[in-house]
Amino acid sequence: MASEHLEQKLALLPDLPGSYQMKDKNGKIIYVGKAKNLKNRVRSYFKSEHDGKTAELVRNIADFDFIVTSSEKESLLLEITLIQKYQPYYNIRLKRGTGYPYIKITNERDPKMELVSEVKKDGGQYFGPYPNVYAAQETLHFIQKNYPLRRCNGYQGRPCLYANMGQCLGACYREVPVAEYQEQIKQIQSFLAGNTIAANKLLHQRMQEASDRLEFERAADIRDQLKFIAETVEKQKIISKDGTPRDIFNFYFDKGWLSVQIFFVRQARLLKREKRLFTIVGTPEEELTTFILQFYNRKNSVLPKEILVPKGVETETISSVLNVPVRVPQRGEKRALLDLASKNAKITLDEKFRLMEMNEQKTSGAMQEIADALGLEEINRIEAFDHSHTQGQEIVSAMVVFENGVPNRQKYRKYKIKSVDHADERAETMEVIRRRYSRLLKEGDALPDLVLIDGGEIQLNAAKEVLQDELGLYDLPVAAMVKNDHHRTADLLKSEGEPHTELDPKSQGFFLLQRIQDEVHRFVITFHRNLRSKSSLGSKLDQIAGIGPKTRQKLLTKYGSLTKIQNAPDEELKAMGISTRVIQALKISLAAMGDQKQ
Template sequence: MINTEIVKRKIELLPDHPGCYLMKNKDGTIIYVGKAKSLVKRVKQYFTRPQEGKVFRMVLEVTDFDTIETDSEKESLLLEINLIQKYYPKYNIMLKDGKMYPYIALKKMGDPYLKIARNDRDKSFSYFGPFPNSGSAYRMIDLLNKIYPLRKCKNIPNRACLYYHLGQCMGPCINDISKSDNKDMISHITKFLNGDASEVKQEMTAKMRAAANDLRFEEAQEYKETLDTIENVLSSQKIMMQDHIDRDIVGYSQRDGYISILFLLYRKGVLLGKNLFVVEKFDDINSELTDYIYQFYLNHPKPKELIISEKSIADILESSLGIKVIVPSRGVKKDLLFMALENAKAGLDEHFMTARLEDDNLKLLEELGNMLNISTPLDIELYDNSHLQGTEAIGAMVKFINGVKVPSMYRKYKIRQENKRDDLASMEEVLTRRLTRLKEENSKMPDLIIVDGGMTQVEIAYNVREQLNVNVNIAGLAKNDKHETDALINGNTGEFIPLNHKSPLFFMLMRMQDEVHRFAISYHRHKREKSFFETIYDDIPGIGKKRRIQLLSAYPTLDSLKSVTLEELKQIIPEESAKLILEKRDSRK
């Protein structure tokens, strides 16, 4: 799809060199900036391959483009970011995170005190962090000020304040505190901030018991509450690495045209928090990961070590960021990568479940009814099946009334038909059982039944309706070749209705779809725990007991594996093992 003669001629002249390309519209405005190892291969793909979604819309607008050659892929990445920041093209995505992460600063000399700092430039302080969540930093300071008799006043007054009389300050305003006492307190606080609270917990426990033995119960209760606070504050900062190195772990997940990228931030071996970004997918995954990771560290401190899953982008990130980049294949670091993947996957699911919650559900249901040419569907039922290599097959139904889920009206079905791997037969069984019961009990039929599985599932639902002679509207959610939901199927006419991935209706349908998937998977897990069974992960070289458990946690059913890409699976298992699982998955379709 080449829009102008200029574009056609320029494509023929493109060099096989790294560089950046700048797409322009009819007004000469730069609408997209990209980078490439090979300009001719990358730019040509936009106009010679079928595109969809946001990329399709961008290509339609392109009437001209410019290129800038570079000597290396690293230079093309740096140039791309500079050009994006200069022109702010409408189709480029910048990570929206302008926050400056706070540090906890501890005064090194004189009377020690703690404060929140926005950078680590003042050499008279020791710094701990940065903390992705400022609330965590403030809670930590409050706790330390309660445990240790630190100076609390910014400017030392002429007389003792309330903190001195409460025993929470040594009173440098009226006492001459020795250097050794200050040094000792700084040492204890540093150990605590580095994750070692064993000494203070032992001391607090001893004081609590002594107070209780002396019948000073109120004082004992205060020590107990302090111990509880220590546990609560440190529970989210569990030490996972014993080498105390600053490192970040990056995991990602993708679905339905969106990508989630998650950063786990470890400082001195302590997990301080996470950062999640959900953006609309535009380029290939490796190119987008490179861009977003580089963008992140333009505004945030770099760690000494970065752990990622993609070998293909490790070198360019290492050279452009100037830090060590590791792609682990086993061990603790691989486990951390899996934790990042699970958090990214959960974050993306949460995005779809919570996005646009403020929208008017009734208005969206009216829009849905108009699209399907039916009355506003206030009572909607969604159906899904779940099994893993044909074991413990189940069906599930969830109900939404006025756009709100009604869990008390959900239903579970244990599949009775013999071929548990046959999703169509399972769907036919579940719908037949559900609609037959409603008919026999003379109960109200739903306004709309939505099935997830494309035209074949819609045809099954249509046939069940006709055989039972019941009055119920049918619709289906259709996926593209990337297993991304992109259309609504009218079960009465067979019409495919494209869905806008940014529309409020799309997000409402995704919330409904996610809810039936969640309910089906939770029921399947419950049944699975009660029996020994074979899984799709069995007999795969490189998949031992530990990895099998991880895979079952992240992708518990065949349905949850449907949209998984090789790149995503490679984050937690070797590439060859991932290929075998996907081959096995595809053979079950």
């Protein structure tokens, strides 16, 4: 039977093709598979009866991951790559040297073509791998007939059978010029890269001729040959045509969270994928630029020959720092890879949100577990607080409300901190607690059953000082959500100097506590990001003569961006009480700002 964690992830699997990777309790990949439909295939491991080695595999699965591809064939090719890279214990059939074949052009004076099972460092040219072995064999035969190299064992003083048939350049009886080989190899490379128009045209012509002569078996053979060529040399989005080592970055952004996907393409194949999820303050493009620079600043990081990024990322900045070409592909294979990375980023973020929603629904006993840990009889409503700022400036706080373990977003509150103009956790906490609960007392509203502060002793003592000493709320429980080294809630703190109150890391109460921390952090970060964006726009409008605070606020409220203000009709601006002279100055200044940005 699957664990609760696995059950949740199984429910979120997409109905899409891809490769899945089963992991053991240590996070090691123990099996790699492919699927036409990820949801159906992965669920089958846990929803069906198994015996033998499959049953042993299922018993050892503690987690799984997956990568979405554009087709079932791409998932198969990706499966091959990942098996050869990770050598999973339960993948016997596809281990290195016993997998799918490659078409090879040998590195010899008189080169020839052959089908091989693995890539060696022998100077030869390799194409593949090809999932359909029979199709690869038939495609090789077609190439040998139409783009011949050497098919015999070498010089023997007379033409071999293949030379007489026009399927060998004749190394058996003459010295073939190197240029003649190179011309044939160039055509073979083009053909295997997907340029099959001429070959398909020729085969269609032959098939029609055979049909006209009523040679239907011959026509059927040619039809099959066309199918084999399509299966063998069809373009693959998951595999690059050239061998340039490149890293591909793309993202998906929603609700203050940024999901980043990194594809590592080496030897024309996707060898590795990494993913990151975090809340952000700036724009997604700005944050991705910073992330990429930090990503390669890690110990033992290896730079590729090329980096692909989406539009809006500061390519020149990244390129100048890393000394690597950074490009934004517009079309073709590279664009398809970039889009695939974005698709996977969206699926990853959607999965997180849906897991959070599922966890919100599984709150039976969670509130009581927290109450028991803090020595309280019952908890129905929790209010949690967090702060955010930019280098000590633009300080804000936010509050989220959880009722019966479920967030009540209608009761969320945002606060601009007024008492300090620099980072001061104690003063920030005191102000927001004072404003929140003095208002509840004044208006006679119900108090929560528990107040949670994201922080430690400093924040906890500040909250208690206001609640107890200033407002006389001695019976209102308050605790701090203490974080570990990974910035995750580890336990609760009730009073300074007392031991931390620990919850079982696998309990519903612990999961609820982490959801509360995630939600309040997301909410305050989103508020701060929006505020900073408006502040940036406002500061630019303040530079324009004739635009005062009231006019600025009107413009920001109605239009929301400088571009929309610049494109607004003059009559519309006049209706807002702005004079013709100020409108002209506004349009000229905004146009100049746009030119400077370009």
